[in-house]
Amino acid sequence: MNFDLARESDKLLMLLYGLIAFVVVVGGLILLLEVVPSWLEKRRIARRRPGKRTEGRLALFFLLPALLMVGIGLVVPAVRTTGLSFMDAGSDSWVGLANYHWMFAQDDIRRVLLNTMTWVVLVPLSATVIGLLYAVLVDRARFESIAKSLIFMPMAISFVGASIIWKFVYAFRGEGEEQIGLLNQIVMTFGGEPRQWLLDPPLNTLLLIVIMVWIQAGFAMVILSAAIKAIPGDIVEAARLDGVNAWQMFARVTLPSIRPALIVVVVTISIATLKVFDIVRTSTNGHYDTSVIANEMYLHAFPYGETGKGSALAVFLFVLVIPIVIYQIRNLRQQREG
Amino acid sequence: MGFSSRRPALAIAAAVGLVLSAAACGTDDSGGKSTADCGAYEQYEGHDGTSVEIYSSIREIEDERLQQSWEEFEECTGIDIEHEGSGEFEAQLPVRVDGGNAPDIAFIPQPGLIQRFAASGKAKPVSADTKTMAEANYTADWLRYGSVDGTLYGAPLGSNVKSFVWYSPTMFAEKGWQVPKSWDELLKLSDTIAADGTKPWCVGIESGDATGWPMTDWVEDMVLRVASPEVYDQWVNHEIAFNDPRIAESLDQAGRILKNEKYVNGGFGGVKSISTTSFQEAGVPITQGKCALHRQASFYANQWPENTKVAEDGDVFAFYFPAVDPSKGEPVLGGGEFVVAFADRPEVQAVQTYLASGLHANSRAKIGDWVSANKELDTANVANPIDRLSVEILQNPQTVFRFDASDVMPASVGAGTFWRGMVDWVNGNDTKGVLDGIESSWPK
Numbered sequence: 001m002n003f004d005l006a007r008e009s010d011k012l013l014m015l016l017y018g019l020i021a022f023v024v025v026v027g028g029l030i031l032l033l034e035v036v037p038s039w040l041e042k043r044r045i046a047r048r049r050p051g052k053r054t055e056g057r058l059a060l061f062f063l064l065p066a067l068l069m070v071g072i073g074l075v076v077p078a079v080r081t082t083g084l085s086f087m088d089a090g091s092d093s094w095v096g097l098a099n100y101h102w103m104f105a106q107d108d109i110r111r112v113l114l115n116t117m118t119w120v121v122l123v124p125l126s127a128t129v130i131g132l133l134y135a136v137l138v139d140r141a142r143f144e145s146i147a148k149s150l151i152f153m154p155m156a157i158s159f160v161g162a163s164i165i166w167k168f169v170y171a172f173r174g175e176g177e178e179q180i181g182l183l184n185q186i187v188m189t190f191g192g193e194p195r196q197w198l199l200d201p202p203l204n205t206l207l208l209i210v211i212m213v214w215i216q217a218g219f220a221m222v223i224l225s226a227a228i229k230a231i232p233g234d235i236v237e238a239a240r241l242d243g244v245n246a247w248q249m250f251a252r253v254t255l256p257s258i259r260p261a262l263i264v265v266v267v268t269i270s271i272a273t274l275k276v277f278d279i280v281r282t283s284t285n286g287h288y289d290t291s292v293i294a295n296e297m298y299l300h301a302f303p304y305g306e307t308g309k310g311s312a313l314a315v316f317l318f319v320l321v322i323p324i325v326i327y328q329i330r331n332l333r334q335q336r337e338g
Numbered sequence: 339m340g341f342s343s344r345r346p347a348l349a350i351a352a353a354v355g356l357v358l359s360a361a362a363c364g365t366d367d368s369g370g371k372s373t374a375d376c377g378a379y380e381q382y383e384g385h386d387g388t389s390v391e392i393y394s395s396i397r398e399i400e401d402e403r404l405q406q407s408w409e410e411f412e413e414c415t416g417i418d419i420e421h422e423g424s425g426e427f428e429a430q431l432p433v434r435v436d437g438g439n440a441p442d443i444a445f446i447p448q449p450g451l452i453q454r455f456a457a458s459g460k461a462k463p464v465s466a467d468t469k470t471m472a473e474a475n476y477t478a479d480w481l482r483y484g485s486v487d488g489t490l491y492g493a494p495l496g497s498n499v500k501s502f503v504w505y506s507p508t509m510f511a512e513k514g515w516q517v518p519k520s521w522d523e524l525l526k527l528s529d530t531i532a533a534d535g536t537k538p539w540c541v542g543i544e545s546g547d548a549t550g551w552p553m554t555d556w557v558e559d560m561v562l563r564v565a566s567p568e569v570y571d572q573w574v575n576h577e578i579a580f581n582d583p584r585i586a587e588s589l590d591q592a593g594r595i596l597k598n599e600k601y602v603n604g605g606f607g608g609v610k611s612i613s614t615t616s617f618q619e620a621g622v623p624i625t626q627g628k629c630a631l632h633r634q635a636s637f638y639a640n641q642w643p644e645n646t647k648v649a650e651d652g653d654v655f656a657f658y659f660p661a662v663d664p665s666k667g668e669p670v671l672g673g674g675e676f677v678v679a680f681a682d683r684p685e686v687q688a689v690q691t692y693l694a695s696g697l698h699a700n701s702r703a704k705i706g707d708w709v710s711a712n713k714e715l716d717t718a719n720v721a722n723p724i725d726r727l728s729v730e731i732l733q734n735p736q737t738v739f740r741f742d743a744s745d746v747m748p749a750s751v752g753a754g755t756f757w758r759g760m761v762d763w764v765n766g767n768d769t770k771g772v773l774d775g776i777e778s779s780w781p782k
Contacts, residue, residue: 199610281547305432305451306781
C-alpha cells in the first residue's frame with residue numbers, strides 16, 4: 001500500500017493533538033506544583049502564623065493525585081469486582097455464594113486450583129534455590145559478570161516471548177519427519193522416542209513451570225548476589241579465622257545475612273507466580289489440564305461472558321495474594337524497627 | 339543556512355505526494371462513479387452526510403473486499419461506512435457494548451452472543467424494512483438464528499458450509515476411488531484407502547485460543563446424521579442433556595474415524611497428533627499424497643498451498659459429508675455472521691437493509707471468495723467452484739440447514755468446555771466422562 005498523505009492526515013492531526021495535550025498537561029502540572037506551594041507559603045507569611053496547618057494542606061495537595069489514581073485504578077475496581085462476584089453472569093441479580101460454590105464444586109476448576117498451587121509451591125522454591133546456588137558459585141569467580149548476564153538475560157524477555165522460545169524446545173513433528181524440538185532431539189540422541197511433551201498432565205504443567213523458573217532464576221540471582229556482596233567483610237573474615245568449612249560458611253554466615261533479601265525474592269516471585277497467565281495462554285491455552293486461575297478468570301470474564309464467575313476467580317486470586325503481602329509488610333516493618 | 343534551503347525541497351516533495359495520491363484517488367473515483375447507476379439505491383437515499391460504524395472480525399484482504407462491495411452504495415447514498423475488523427472481536431465486542439461504546443453495527447457470527455445482547459436490551463430489533471428484506475431473501479432456517487424470542491435482530495450476511503470432505507479428484511481418479519454417497523460408503527472407502535497403505539484421514543484442531551473448534555464441527559455433523567436435526571435443536575437449546583445417549587452415540591460414531599489409529603492422522607502421526615496439528619495445515623497432506631480425506635468447511639479453500647487448483651477436476655475439491663441415511667434428507671451444517679445493530683438511527687437501518695439485499699450479496703460475490711445463503715444471489719456471480727457448490731447447497735430447498743451448535747450454545751460451553759472437552763476426548767478420555775463434564779459445566 002502507498003503512503004497517502006491525504007488519507008493519513010487525520011491520524012497526523014490526532015498525533016498533533018496528542019502532542020499539544022501532552023505539553024498542556026505537563027506544563028500545567030509544573031505550573032501547579034510551582035504556584036500552589038508558593039501561594040500557600042505566601043499566605044503563611046501574610047498571616048504570620050507558624051506553618052503546621054499549611055504543611056498539612058500541602059501534604060494533602062501532593063497526596064491527592066496519588067489517592068485519586070489509586071482510588072480509580074485500584075480501590076473502585078476491587079470493590080466492584082467483589083460485588084460482581086456475588087452476581088450472575090450478566091450482573092443483573094444477586095446469587096449469593098453460588099459462584100464460589102461453583103468454583104470448588106466443578107472438577108475442572110478444582111484442577112485449575114491444584115495447578116496454581118503446584119506453580120506457587122514449585123516456582124519460588126526452584127527459582128530461589130537455583131538463583132542462590134548460582135549467586136554463591138559465581139561469587140568472585142573469574143568471569144562473574146559474564147556468567148551473571150547469561151542467567152539474567154531471560155529476565156529481559158517477555159513471558160510471551162519466553163513461551164514461544166520454549167514452545168520450540170518442546171516442539172514435536174510427526175513420525176518420520178525431522179524433529180525440530182531441542183528436547184526431542186536430546187531424547188533421540190539417547191535412543192528414546194520423540195513425544196508430545198505438552199500433552200500429558202502432570203508433566204506438561206511441570207514443563208511450563210520450567211519456563212517461569214528460567215525467567216525468574218535470573219531475578220533471584222541478581223538480588224541475592226547483591227546481598228551476598230553486601231555481607232560485611234569482617235564477619236566473613238572472623239568466620240574464616242574460626243576455621244569454618246565452605247558449608248558452614250554458607251549455612252551459618254551467608255544465609256542468615258541475606259535473609260531479608262531472600263524473603264523479598266520469594267515473596268515477589270510467589271506473587272508473580274500466582275498471577276501467571278501469559279505462559280499458560282501462549283503455550284497450551286490451558287488445554288490438557290494446564291490451566292491456572294488467572295487464565296480461567298480471563299476466559300470466564302471476557303470470552304465466556306460469565307462475569308460473575310470470572311469475578312469470583314479474581315477475588316479468590318486476590319485473597320490468595322493478601323497473606324503473602326501482609327507477611328512481606330510485617331517483615332519490612334520488623335527490619336525497620338530492628 | 340541549511341535549514342531554510344532544505345525547506346522548499348520538502349514542500350515540493352509533499353506537494354508531489356499530494357498530487358500523486360490525488361491522482362490515484364481520481365482514477366478510482368471516475369471508475370466507480372461514471373459506471374454507477376444509482377437507480378438501484380433509491381430506497382436507501384436521504385441520509386447524505388451521515389456515517390455508520392461497523393465492527394467485525396473480518397480483516398485484511400477480506401476487509402478490503404468487503405469495503406469494495408459497498409463502495410457504490412456509499413457513493414450513491416452519501417452514507418459513509420466505517421468498517422473496523424478486529425482479531426479480538428468476540429472478547430472486545432461485549433467490553434465495548436457494556437462500556438457504552440457500542441458500534442452502530444456488528445457482524446456477529448455467534449447467535450449465542452446475539453441472545454446475550456438482546457437479553458440485556460443493548461441490541462436493537464431490525465426495522466420493518468430490514469425485516470421484509472430479510473424474510474424475502476433468507477429461509478426461516480437462517481432467520482431464526484438471527485432472532486431472539488421471535489424478534490429479528492439481524493439478517494445473515496456471509497455464510498459458509500461446514501459439511502464438506504476435501505479430497506483430491508486426481509488422486510481419486512488415479513486409484514479408481516468413488517465419492518461416497520453414504521456414511522457406510524465413507525467408512526468402506528476409508529478401509530480401501532487404508533489397505534492401500536495411506537492413512538485416509540488427516541485432522542487438525544489446533545487453532546490458538548480457539549483450539550478444539552474443528553472437532554466440535556465434526557461432532558455436530560455426526561449428531562445431525564446419527565440422531566436427527568430435531569434432536570440437534572433440542573441438544574443446542576439444552577432441552578435434552580449434553581450427555582444424552584444419542585449424543586454419546588454420535589460421538590462414538592465420529593470416534594470410528596477420529597480415534598482409529600488406522601485412519602488418522604495422515605502426514606502427521608497418530609491420533610494424538612490431532613490436537614497439536616493446526617487446522618490451517620491439517621488438509622495440506624492431501625496435496626502430498628499422504629492422506630486422502632479432510633473434513634472441513636468451505637472456507638478451507640483459502641488454506642491450500644499456492645498454485646493448488648481448487649475445482650472438480652483440479653488438485654483438490656470437496657464433496658458433501660454424506661448422510662447416514664440419505665433417504666431421510668441431507669442435513670447441512672454451516673455458519674455465518676449476522677448484521678446486528680446497536681443504534682436505531684435511520685441511516686444505520688438503511689445500511690442494515692442494504693446488507694440483507696440481493697444487491698449487496700451480488701456485489702460482494704462478484705469480487706470473489708464469498709458465500710451467502712441469500713436467495714437473490716446469482717450463482718453466475720460466484721466464480722470459485724467450491725463457493726458455487728456451497729451456494730447451490732444453501733439455496734437448495736431440500737437442504738436441512740443447521741447453524742454451528744458451538745456458536746449457538748452459551749459461550750462458556752460453545753467456546754469453552756465443548757472445545758476443551760473435544761481436545762480431551764481425542765487425547766484419550768472416554769466419551770461418557772467428557773460429555774458428563776460438559777453437561778455439568780452448562781450455566782444454570
